[in-house]
Amino acid sequence: MSKTVDRPNAPENQQPGARKPISTGSEWTFELIQQYDEEIARCAQEFGLDTYPNQIEVISAEQMMDAYSSVGMPVGYHHWSFGKQFLNTAKGYQRGQMGLAYEIVINSNPCIAYLMEENTLPMQALVIAHACYGHNSFFKGNYLFRTWTDASAIIDYLVFARNYVAECEERHGVDAVEEILDSCHALMNYGVDRYKRPPPISAAEEARRQKEREEYQQRRINDLWRTIPRLDDDDDPVRRQRRFPEEPQENLLYFIEKNAPLLETWQREIIRIVRKLGQYFYPQRQTQVMNEGWATFWHYTLLHRMYDKGLVNDGFMLEFLQSHSAVVYQPPFNSPWYSGINPYTLGFSIFTDLRRICETPTEEDREWFPDIAGSDWLETLHFAMRNFKDESFIQQFLSPKVMRDLKLFAIENDDQEDHYTVTAIHDDPGYRPLREKLARQYNLSYREPNIQVWNVDVRGDRSLTLRHIPVDRVPLGEDTEEVVRHVHRLWGFDVHLESVDDGTVVEEYHCPPPSPIEE
Amino acid sequence: MGMTHIVDRRLNGKNKSAVNRERFLRRYRHHIKKAVADAVHKRSITDVERGEKVSIPTRDIDEPIFHHGQGGRREMVHPGNQEFVAGDMIPKPQGGGGQGGGQGQASPDGEGMDEFAFQITQEEFLDFLFDDLELPNLARKKLKDTEAFKYVRAGFTNQGVPAKLDVVRSLRGAHARRLGLGGARKKKIRDLEKQLQALKSAPEDLDPAFSHDDQIKVLEDEIARLKANVRRIPFIDEIDLRYRQHVKQPKPATSAVMFCLMDVSGSMTQMHKDIAKRFFILLYLFLKKNYKKIDVVFIRHHTSAKEVDEEEFFYSRETGGTIVSSAIKLMHKIIESRYSPSEWNIYAAQASDGDNWNDDSPVCGKLLADSILPLVQYYAYVEITPQDHQMLWYEYEKILERFPQSFAMQQIADPGEIYPVFRQLFERKAA
Numbered sequence: 001m002s003k004t005v006d007r008p009n010a011p012e013n014q015q016p017g018a019r020k021p022i023s024t025g026s027e028w029t030f031e032l033i034q035q036y037d038e039e040i041a042r043c044a045q046e047f048g049l050d051t052y053p054n055q056i057e058v059i060s061a062e063q064m065m066d067a068y069s070s071v072g073m074p075v076g077y078h079h080w081s082f083g084k085q086f087l088n089t090a091k092g093y094q095r096g097q098m099g100l101a102y103e104i105v106i107n108s109n110p111c112i113a114y115l116m117e118e119n120t121l122p123m124q125a126l127v128i129a130h131a132c133y134g135h136n137s138f139f140k141g142n143y144l145f146r147t148w149t150d151a152s153a154i155i156d157y158l159v160f161a162r163n164y165v166a167e168c169e170e171r172h173g174v175d176a177v178e179e180i181l182d183s184c185h186a187l188m189n190y191g192v193d194r195y196k197r198p199p200p201i202s203a204a205e206e207a208r209r210q211k212e213r214e215e216y217q218q219r220r221i222n223d224l225w226r227t228i229p230r231l232d233d234d235d236d237p238v239r240r241q242r243r244f245p246e247e248p249q250e251n252l253l254y255f256i257e258k259n260a261p262l263l264e265t266w267q268r269e270i271i272r273i274v275r276k277l278g279q280y281f282y283p284q285r286q287t288q289v290m291n292e293g294w295a296t297f298w299h300y301t302l303l304h305r306m307y308d309k310g311l312v313n314d315g316f317m318l319e320f321l322q323s324h325s326a327v328v329y330q331p332p333f334n335s336p337w338y339s340g341i342n343p344y345t346l347g348f349s350i351f352t353d354l355r356r357i358c359e360t361p362t363e364e365d366r367e368w369f370p371d372i373a374g375s376d377w378l379e380t381l382h383f384a385m386r387n388f389k390d391e392s393f394i395q396q397f398l399s400p401k402v403m404r405d406l407k408l409f410a411i412e413n414d415d416q417e418d419h420y421t422v423t424a425i426h427d428d429p430g431y432r433p434l435r436e437k438l439a440r441q442y443n444l445s446y447r448e449p450n451i452q453v454w455n456v457d458v459r460g461d462r463s464l465t466l467r468h469i470p471v472d473r474v475p476l477g478e479d480t481e482e483v484v485r486h487v488h489r490l491w492g493f494d495v496h497l498e499s500v501d502d503g504t505v506v507e508e509y510h511c512p513p514p515s516p517i518e519e
Numbered sequence: 520m521g522m523t524h525i526v527d528r529r530l531n532g533k534n535k536s537a538v539n540r541e542r543f544l545r546r547y548r549h550h551i552k553k554a555v556a557d558a559v560h561k562r563s564i565t566d567v568e569r570g571e572k573v574s575i576p577t578r579d580i581d582e583p584i585f586h587h588g589q590g591g592r593r594e595m596v597h598p599g600n601q602e603f604v605a606g607d608m609i610p611k612p613q614g615g616g617g618q619g620g621g622q623g624q625a626s627p628d629g630e631g632m633d634e635f636a637f638q639i640t641q642e643e644f645l646d647f648l649f650d651d652l653e654l655p656n657l658a659r660k661k662l663k664d665t666e667a668f669k670y671v672r673a674g675f676t677n678q679g680v681p682a683k684l685d686v687v688r689s690l691r692g693a694h695a696r697r698l699g700l701g702g703a704r705k706k707k708i709r710d711l712e713k714q715l716q717a718l719k720s721a722p723e724d725l726d727p728a729f730s731h732d733d734q735i736k737v738l739e740d741e742i743a744r745l746k747a748n749v750r751r752i753p754f755i756d757e758i759d760l761r762y763r764q765h766v767k768q769p770k771p772a773t774s775a776v777m778f779c780l781m782d783v784s785g786s787m788t789q790m791h792k793d794i795a796k797r798f799f800i801l802l803y804l805f806l807k808k809n810y811k812k813i814d815v816v817f818i819r820h821h822t823s824a825k826e827v828d829e830e831e832f833f834y835s836r837e838t839g840g841t842i843v844s845s846a847i848k849l850m851h852k853i854i855e856s857r858y859s860p861s862e863w864n865i866y867a868a869q870a871s872d873g874d875n876w877n878d879d880s881p882v883c884g885k886l887l888a889d890s891i892l893p894l895v896q897y898y899a900y901v902e903i904t905p906q907d908h909q910m911l912w913y914e915y916e917k918i919l920e921r922f923p924q925s926f927a928m929q930q931i932a933d934p935g936e937i938y939p940v941f942r943q944l945f946e947r948k949a950a
Contacts, residue, residue: 082542174542188584422605
């Protein structure tokens with residue numbers, strides 16, 4: 001796709017109705033979808049959105065539920081948890097609690113987007129603009145996706161994974177495979193090297209190298225576990241005290257895959273598959289606000305552009321705006337419908353305000369964003385989309401105006417106090433701390449406990465010790481023991497997890513639990 | 520542009536999640552089985568053929584992950600401030616942990632309910648209901664099934680046994696043959712007879728050399744010869760015979776008949792009948808899963824037995840004494856006239872409160888042993904009474920000793936026991 005940004009004429013000045021609307025009814029046909037897509041694509045090109053080719057798939061509501069329950073993987077291995085997800089989705093849908101309407105879009109090349117047949121034509125157009133041009137350009141442009149995922153290989157890899165898991169089920173039984181998958185899923189969020197760029201996923205490569213791995217892996221592990229210690233090792237106190245691994249490891253699944261003593265080759269391969277999927281979802285978990293905000297900003301902007309060109313009529317816009325405002329509705333903290341900050345609202349507000357800061361900056365904007373105020377808005381938005389994740393995006397671009405509009409405030413909850421404290425609100429002294437706090441809220445390592453592999457007792461009982469570093473004394477949740485049991489299942493020997501705050505162990509978990517006699 | 524590919528996937532299979540759903544049900548089969556068992560003895564009878572709502576405690580179903588717990592110091596940013604200013608302190612509600620934190624760590628299903636509820640289909644309901652149950656002798660009957668044949672008509676053949684002779688078709692064949700063989704000669708005979716007639720009625724020629732007598736003689740001889748010829752064509756020949764052709768086709772015995780025998784004498788209360796009814800329904804549902812076609816025969820009895828429809832069977836009342844053998848005799852009669860054991864898998868369930876004329880009980884035993892049990896797959900007797908057994912029970916115990924494979928008996932005191940007893944009666948027996 002061409003890189004040149006073909007700037008549209010100032011859309012505000014153009015007369016609506018200059019052309020004939022594409023359609024007036026609300027029933028869709030394949031021809032109409034194609035026409036809308038062509039026009040939306042033309043608008044997207046005017047704004048310089050660079051996308052993968054699109055594959056739009058029209059599906060039924062039931063198929064949409066299938067797609068929902070496989071957590072966005074168009075091809076997935078079989079697992080009970082997806083069945084649970086499906087039952088949940090079906091229940092919600094049948095009760096009418098949940099609109100299935102929107103979008104499922106797969107980060108693949110071509111980019112697959114699902115349209116539900118029940119949707120009206122304006123809804124289909126909204127989803128096309130949102131998913132096929134909004135999300136799609138984000139997938140292609142954002143640095144996290146560029147670094148962590150290979151859109152052209154993911155479908156093949158998923159097929160490889162499904163076949164491999166099915167093969168294992170045939171050979172080792174459904175139960176044995178399910179056990180391993182359960183344990184891997186419990187650790188899926190800990191299957192990523194956050195600071196290292198992973199090698200790209202490739203199904204062909206995987207299949208080719210799988211054989212190779214099978215042969216060499218076991219030898220590697222045997223080397224590690226060679227049990228006869230050399231005498232001079234024991235004489236050297238420094239060597240004896242050296243931990244394994246020498247540096248703490250944050251990628252628990254990787255460590256287990258490579259070092260667990262008792263796992264069979266196929267079990268290691270399954271760990272690897274779950275790890276790779278964790279890696280595939282990793283960018284999405286860190287860019288929810290940006291990704292949804294970007295897609296929402298563009299469906300809004302593209303469809304307004306269509307209106308300015310006279311390609312859609314007032315009735316279309318009314319229906320579209322109604323859906324749009326439902327999407328970006330943010331219930332206040334004291335509403336019964338409040339369930340945290342709506343990422344669509346936050347992201348849409350920031351991108352919209354960013355454009356405003358570029359186009360019609362105020363004194364405040366010039367003070368806060370001297371480099372951006374008055375700059376080319378398209379370039380600035382594209383820059384923001386490409387080079388940030390939620391945490392840094394908020395830190396960089398959340399403006400005082402958005403904080404005021406959303407009436408943001410921060411509350412501290414300290415278990416050592418008998419009251420909550422309001423620590424910052426949307427006012428002059430509050431803007432910077434508020435922005436910092438909100439940014440931190442989207443930092444994965446703040447959202448999820450920091451747990452790393454600390455040590456393996458290589459010469460002794462082979463036990464594995466994990467270490468949790470609490471932030472602000474926040475302890476681990478009630479699932480912890482259960483997860484440690486899963487780690488134990490994978491590791492095969494004793495597993496310890498200790499929370500170490502400032503050098504002191506404040507909490508311990510063990511599997512199996514220590515027997516009282518040992519005390 | 521033109522890079523977009525639009526695909527209609529609606530005709531592709533839905534139910535991509537079927538396997539995952541099945542995996543889910545499999546994993547939680549213990550929970551589901553319990554829900555199904557509860558449902559069976561709570562539900563009314565007309566109601567057994569539908570799905571069921573199953574609830575599983577959320578904690579049993581959670582997928583654990585590492586996450587933050589309550590406690591420590593946490594800060595959260597929220598929208599929609601109204602009157603707060605920095606430094607405000609809000610007293611914590613008593614007794615509750617802080618709620619401000621933990622956003623996004625609650626159950627991803629949102630509602631924070633304690634139960635995960637979902638619907639299983641009727642099919643699944645029945646699968647769980649009959650899990651681990653197997654009708655006895657099913658295997659044996661399966662072997663036997665392959666020996667059951669039926670004959671189907673397959674046109675006609677010219678060889679066969681006299682019993683299969685098709686008379687009409689054979690005579691039609693003979694007629695055709697006779698026409699074929701004799702037709703030309705008969706026509707000649709008719710022509711010659713016409714000439715003969717003409718000669719006879721013609722005036723006599725005076726010249727004896729031209730006397731008609733010679734010609735008449737020639738014609739008459741020829742006619743006689745031809746007639747003899749025609750007479751020699753047989754009226755029916757072996758090649759005319761046509762027999763109905765039947766070929767043997769193996770016939771799977773996929774049909775079953777279920778006999779419900781129930782005592783409706785004065786001593787059977789509506790409660791007894793309700794219990795019996797549920798038992799019969801379980802049996803019916805069970806058979807329905809295993810056979811394509813099922814007939815149900817209802818036989819009620821007091822001092823005499825009668826075949827009735829379902830409505831009358833369960834709901835009309837009788838008074839008077841009890842002669843159980845009358846029902847067994849009627850059952851035998853019905854088998855003989857309508858349900859040949861070579862084509863039907865025969866099951867029987869008898870429900871009674873154990874009351875019988877003492878003289879009759881040995882008769883029942885003998886009837887069962889001699890004429891019923893050799894014909895049926897399985898005969899189950901349930902005695903619905905909390906009281907001591909009477910003569911009939913002891914008589915049946917002797918039968919049980921002799922026919923442990925095809926006879927079973929149990930006592931039921933209250934509705935809660937139906938299902939366990941049913942399971943016991945139809946338990947999968949270790950091979």
